[in-house]
Amino acid sequence: MNILEHNGSAWNHQVESGNEWTKPVTADTVERARRGEWEIILTPTRPVPSGWFPDLKDSNVLCLASGGGQQGPVLAAAGAKVTVFDYSDKQLAQDRYAAERDGLQLTTVQGNMADLSCFADASFDFIVHPVSNVFAENILPVWKEAARVLKTGGTLIAGFMNPLVYIFDVEAEEQGQFVVKHSIPYADITDLSQERLERQIREHTPLEFGHSLEDQIQGQIEAGLVITGFYEDHFGGKSSLDPYINTFIATKSVKMKA
Numbered sequence: 001m002n003i004l005e006h007n008g009s010a011w012n013h014q015v016e017s018g019n020e021w022t023k024p025v026t027a028d029t030v031e032r033a034r035r036g037e038w039e040i041i042l043t044p045t046r047p048v049p050s051g052w053f054p055d056l057k058d059s060n061v062l063c064l065a066s067g068g069g070q071q072g073p074v075l076a077a078a079g080a081k082v083t084v085f086d087y088s089d090k091q092l093a094q095d096r097y098a099a100e101r102d103g104l105q106l107t108t109v110q111g112n113m114a115d116l117s118c119f120a121d122a123s124f125d126f127i128v129h130p131v132s133n134v135f136a137e138n139i140l141p142v143w144k145e146a147a148r149v150l151k152t153g154g155t156l157i158a159g160f161m162n163p164l165v166y167i168f169d170v171e172a173e174e175q176g177q178f179v180v181k182h183s184i185p186y187a188d189i190t191d192l193s194q195e196r197l198e199r200q201i202r203e204h205t206p207l208e209f210g211h212s213l214e215d216q217i218q219g220q221i222e223a224g225l226v227i228t229g230f231y232e233d234h235f236g237g238k239s240s241l242d243p244y245i246n247t248f249i250a251t252k253s254v255k256m257k258a
Contacts, residue, residue, distance in 0.1 A: 024069025
């Protein structure tokens, strides 16, 4: 099956269903951002440290696989020239809705996060990539393309999943039992039972991939980026693993040379 098409359609369905990651920020949040009072998240609960951001005024910012009206409108209100890039047209519509509602200048582009050929080399000063490469079959092209379109000295901030979450049997975990079943890298498309996979497809659930930490971190380094920041986060009590380990990771990386 075409994973890209399925996940794009599934996220359109998530918008229609009111998934929390598809709801635009409020007009009040945008107004406060205009006053310099703002923050964004890459992971479920922990705000990105303020020191990870450059001076946003007139900076060219790419919100990569970041539709939903959550990061883009805030950064635009803070003074950045924002482009939101996503494969789900309805997620992008959420950004346009917030921009029209609040009088923001913001561009949306539909496409695959692993193919940024619509952008020239060194187009952006800053890239924001929240937890979304979990929906990409291969993340190495994502890092390479992000590095290519980033200016020398520019910054990429990214959130992603600790692959540990994918080693457990899904159905057993839903019953509160941790049964180690899968290896990493993981893919719903190959590791779920046929019955479970068909159910996820039928219910328009996005299909996920558990990438290795080597691909997530060394992948950025091999793309020409230098890791300069790191933190962890949890799922806000929504994961059975929350009492034991933080399952989300965020990194800050800088492109040191062309």
